[in-house]
Amino acid sequence: MTQNNEGxxxxxxxxxxxxRMYIPISSLDGKLKRMKPKLAxxxxxxxxxxxxxxxxxxARIETxxxxxxxxxxxxxxxxxxxxxxxxxxxxGIIEEERVIRETHLYFGMNEGKRLTSDDYLGAMAExxxxxxxxxxxxxELIEASRNISRKREEERSIMLDTTL
Numbered sequence: 001m002t003q004n005n006e007g008x009x010x011x012x013x014x015x016x017x018x019x020r021m022y023i024p025i026s027s028l029d030g031k032l033k034r035m036k037p038k039l040a041x042x043x044x045x046x047x048x049x050x051x052x053x054x055x056x057x058x059a060r061i062e063t064x065x066x067x068x069x070x071x072x073x074x075x076x077x078x079x080x081x082x083x084x085x086x087x088x089x090x091x092g093i094i095e096e097e098r099v100i101r102e103t104h105l106y107f108g109m110n111e112g113k114r115l116t117s118d119d120y121l122g123a124m125a126e127x128x129x130x131x132x133x134x135x136x137x138x139x140e141l142i143e144a145s146r147n148i149s150r151k152r153e154e155e156r157s158i159m160l161d162t163t164l
Contacts, residue, residue, distance in 0.1 A: 015107055017115050017123040019156055024144035101163045108155040117142075 043059060045052050051060035070078070076094070080087025109115070117138060124134035 012107055013115060013119050014123055014126070015158075016109060016156075017119045018126075019107075019158075020115070020145045021120065021123060021141055023148050024141060027144075027148065102159055103161040104157040104159050106155055106157045 045059060045061055050062075052058060076087070076090060079090065120138055120142060121131070121134050124138070125131070129137065
């Protein structure tokens with residue numbers, strides 16, 4: 001393999017390992033984002049205080065009023081009510097289809113080939129993990145990645161550019 005091909009090989013390996021680690025972490029991120037509001041709504045504080053101070057934690061409820069700008073959708077609806085003729089034109093412009101040109105990089109592993117633990121540990125080092133932390137996290141992360149990857153196709157892609 002030439003020097004240039006070796007560098008290209010390393011770059012694609014880094015991308016594949018980063019992508020494989022992203023999937024389980026992203027999945028956990030989504031679960032945690034959905035879990036937090038449910039946990040927060042389940043906490044019922046005494047009405048008179050609307051606060052709690054325990055041995056190790058505290059919680060309080062505060063209600064704040066602030067001015068917020070209208071959302072775009074609400075603004076368009078109000079504009080359409082006030083100026084029906086122009087509202088139809090505006091909605092028509094928004095609903096027009098646009099041709100979008102996307103450029104993707106497709107990547108994956110060759111048949112029968114695998115990433116090594118060093119490939120993953122290198123990607124984790126790029127994320128700022130120390131060697132010990134990366135090694136401790138590696139086994140769990142790779143197991144989650146393998147379980148998820150069984151449920152999807154191997155080739156992946158990433159968008160590089162989009163133009164109208």
